[in-house]
Amino acid sequence: MLNERPRILCTRPLSARLLEKAAGQGLDISAQAFTDIRPIITEELWRVIEQLLPQSITAVFTSAHAVRVMDTYLRGGDTCQVASGWNICCLEGATLQAVTETLPRCPVKATAANATDLAHAVIQSGNVQEVYFFCSRQRRDELPAILAQQDIRVHEIVLYENVPTPVVTTSDYDGMFFFSPSAVASFFSVNRLPRDTVCFAIGRTTAAALENLTDNRIIISTAPSAESMVQTAIFYFKNITATNERTEE
Numbered sequence: 370m371l372n373e374r375p376r377i378l379c380t381r382p383l384s385a386r387l388l389e390k391a392a393g394q395g396l397d398i399s400a401q402a403f404t405d406i407r408p409i410i411t412e413e414l415w416r417v418i419e420q421l422l423p424q425s426i427t428a429v430f431t432s433a434h435a436v437r438v439m440d441t442y443l444r445g446g447d448t449c450q451v452a453s454g455w456n457i458c459c460l461e462g463a464t465l466q467a468v469t470e471t472l473p474r475c476p477v478k479a480t481a482a483n484a485t486d487l488a489h490a491v492i493q494s495g496n497v498q499e500v501y502f503f504c505s506r507q508r509r510d511e512l513p514a515i516l517a518q519q520d521i522r523v524h525e526i527v528l529y530e531n532v533p534t535p536v537v538t539t540s541d542y543d544g545m546f547f548f549s550p551s552a553v554a555s556f557f558s559v560n561r562l563p564r565d566t567v568c569f570a571i572g573r574t575t576a577a578a579l580e581n582l583t584d585n586r587i588i589i590s591t592a593p594s595a596e597s598m599v600q601t602a603i604f605y606f607k608n609i610t611a612t613n614e615r616t617e618e
Contacts, residue, residue, distance in 0.1 A: 436467035462593035550578035
């Protein structure tokens with residue numbers, strides 16, 4: 370272990386509550402954003418969304434960012450717009466929470482921990498001929514590719530851009546938190562990790578991006594949420610410390 374109290378760099382902001390929780394369990398977490406989320410707000414895009422609001426569609430979200438941009442559109446006019454006939458398929462964790470807050474009248478028909486499993490959940494839900502995929506311009510291919518293989522038409526509606534903001538780190542960390550493949554690419558574009566630094570990934574897709582760029586140990590969060598990432602790191606470092614103490618005895 371590099372430091373007496375494990376030090377972790379999180380590649381996106383964390384709430385003060387989670388930082389305090391980690392500190393209380395012996396982890397020192399600092400945060401540095403390696404990507405910038407830029408919403409796409411245009412009249413043309415609003416017209417597309419407005420036409421979909423009264424329809425019965427299958428809407429797919431794999432990011433809480435997309436849901437929040439949708440919320441901006443729904444609240445942006447003179448009156449708050451409401452979607453009530455949408456069937457939602459989304460990732461678990463922060464994305465599902467954002468959906469229940471932003472689209473409370475829309476039933477959630479399928480959830481999964483990652484995009485690949487979500488695509489299969491959409492297929493298994495039955496009687497889906499097309500979906501509307503609200504996503505980033507930098508979205509990954511797994512979900513639309515799997516759906517297309519089953520002859521399910523995917524209408525992509527790009528709501529935001531994930532722009533890399535790489536920063537050179539000058540400190541050594543015992544752990545790194547990665548919440549997206551974009552953050553992985555941004556970080557490793559200007560940094561390398563000490564061999565003993567552990568990478569924590571929000572899910573399998575982010576872990577796969579890490580595997581392409583580092584041989585360091587990768588641990589996947591027990592659930593796709595910031596809370597679970599912190600808890601996973603707490604559990605890991607407590608067990609490492611306990612193992613080292615037994616070895617020294």
